[in-house]
Amino acid sequence: MAHQAVQELIGLLPDGVVITGPDEIEKYREDFAHDGSAGTPIAVVRAESAEQVQQTVRWAAEHRVPVVPRGAGTGLSGGSSAVDGGITLCLERMRGVEIDPACQVAIVEPGALNVEVKRAAAEHGLWYPPDPSSYEICSIGGNLATNAGGLCCVKYGVTTDYVLGIDVVLADGTQVSLGGKRIKDVAGLSLLKLFVGSEGTLGVITKAILRLVPAQTVGATVVSSFPSMTAASRAVVAIRTLLRPAMLELMDNPSIRAVEEWRSHGLDGAAGALLIAQSDAPDAACAAEVELMRRCCEEAGATEAFTTTDPTEAELFVSARRNAFHALETRGSVLFEDVGVPVPLLPDLVDGVAAIAARCEVEIAVVAHAGDGNTHPVIVYDGTDPACVDRARKAFEEVMALAISLGGTITGEHGVGRAKKGALPDQLGEEVMALTRRVKDALDPDGLLNPGAVL
């Protein structure tokens, strides 16, 4: 039965679009979360056009086959883990990027990488701000699915703030266009915003119109060393009450050491924490912001505060921060957290995470988009030792519970996917879960779109 349906799908689409060989589909089973939930799809569709996406979803609706949409597979929550008996609908071949400089928008297919949009925009002196650390390898489709954030979001906002329009294929295969090149539009419900961040559970986005802004010029970068994460996070709180820096990123000592051991970036391996702050204010305003940030750092106990206006030197520190996940992955098995709290509670969060690490006897390295109160505690553990795995899982749950208890969130930018869905009801409560279910059922009554993710 399933075999017959797959044969029909293969016949519907051009040669090579549908793949079914076990070796070929293996790399489409998991995303970067390796959350252990991944099944084996009956086929992987590497769609080349919106029309092929529609044909695939129509076929899936007819045969009641689950569809897992997938971008570049760099997700950190298992949002694109394959499901047994389903298909994985991969958008990696739909890579078109077109810039409309007059309207200051990019018209982008979902498989285009974030960096490709940035590069295309830059050719016209324009900038697409959202910048996940994985911006060089993650796709816009995945960014839209998770409402991705990044390093510049503290000043420039997240993905949803830049989406003016989308084409989306609904569960029954209908394609609709929402929004457009106009900047303001309140005609009808905000359906566009509902699809952004829906992690492939409501539809498959086949095109996006993204707002661009004038290119950014970073003026100065301040790198401060602190004896502890507590001290550094107090500096963050102080800075955020005074100004909106263009970047405010935090690394703890285990992250610093992991990055340095993986590849030297010239960081101080003895520092308890490192805070990387940037100003893109012009001229004297930049100097004023730098001065304020330095003073906040010194008053919070920074042992050193180093300022550079050299973009190459700055990029060394920023790339150290971006490389932290990768460096930590080389040290063992990892569980990625993405918890966020109101900014003033950042010190409570980092202290609480340290307590959980001690109690559960696991190493938890912390990097953070600190200016947004969004932290990434990364639990590093020995995946071959069952007792260690249990302790790591326990710590993973406790960090999410801690964030919720501080009025925070279990995920600031990675999405719930499959890795965090157990904790979602704890954050949202029964009534919001029921409301979520009503919206999901209205848009995907047969539950075929990314089943097992989020809900």
Next chain:
Amino acid sequence: MAHQAVQELIGLLPDGVVITGPDEIEKYREDFAHDGSAGTPIAVVRAESAEQVQQTVRWAAEHRVPVVPRGAGTGLSGGSSAVDGGITLCLERMRGVEIDPACQVAIVEPGALNVEVKRAAAEHGLWYPPDPSSYEICSIGGNLATNAGGLCCVKYGVTTDYVLGIDVVLADGTQVSLGGKRIKDVAGLSLLKLFVGSEGTLGVITKAILRLVPAQTVGATVVSSFPSMTAASRAVVAIRTLLRPAMLELMDNPSIRAVEEWRSHGLDGAAGALLIAQSDAPDAACAAEVELMRRCCEEAGATEAFTTTDPTEAELFVSARRNAFHALETRGSVLFEDVGVPVPLLPDLVDGVAAIAARCEVEIAVVAHAGDGNTHPVIVYDGTDPACVDRARKAFEEVMALAISLGGTITGEHGVGRAKKGALPDQLGEEVMALTRRVKDALDPDGLLNPGAVL
């Protein structure tokens, strides 16, 4: 039957909350659109608390009584026009505003005026940017319902960009909390964003957590006179490709004259169009922005470009722009448009509107949040002359059709309400209308929330 139900409602709530006297309820029948659709409610509930809102909505669900939520009643699309046999649920008494300066948020009840939030924030050196022209008299609840914009949105975005959390009473009387004081949160569907802009059709917002930013300092205001709207709108397009001004507002000659006749603001009544541009960039960057804007205006044919750094002088021009609606209302009956197009098509839109005015033999004055491509053609006509009324209605429809034909929207910030719902399917198309209906039905299966608005 209805009488008995109303008696029950009166008994449920404290004295004075429910009013039913014909004279008393008269002022709650219409909003500023005076769209002619307003019926007579069986009661008006002036709720004092979220609990009373819940009690009222639960009662309405039980008795299947339609509920029209209402803020300050300053809407321009008939979104809070009363319906026969329904109740109007007015939030004007729920005026609480609390500032959390550490988290940089305002916790606001829906009846609080926009200006009250701005003032409370300013006491802490903070700023709530969204600024509809009616900011001194419109409520935050209404702003949330329509996803209101304003003058500073060209640089600072619209209401939805500042909403971190809401409490909302659903159609069955359940109250849910969405979001919170954390800045980034992608846990679950973006339900929060779905409620913003839903014009009271999905729930009644009883509290909002609004993001604040450091107070703005306007550096300079450039006021330029043009021989025509076409020339001025070309200057707008040029400016928007070079920078993001803090304000970019346009008035045509009929608007200028109407304002001057109503109350002199010192505007040049002979100018074909007036463009008011502001920069809030610091120091030399401000001077550079001013220079760029002046040059764009001169190259587009400005006959004069006057710059001031005096806030009082600047406010005179800005208030002239804000007062345009009010001044035009004194000249006859009015129909308010709110159409938007991609910015480069602004000249086409203003030329098209002029052609419609000529063809339909009506006066159409145009003011615009020009930097966003969002214009307000105001049709001024003799409401006592049936032929004139017909021509005005025809022009109203034609302006919306023009915007749609240019890839634009029938409403950029006022909402669809009842006045524009006839044109909504023309913009969205059948499939998006069906999708909208599915979401509406999932959240309000009995269709009791603001029936007749939007859909």
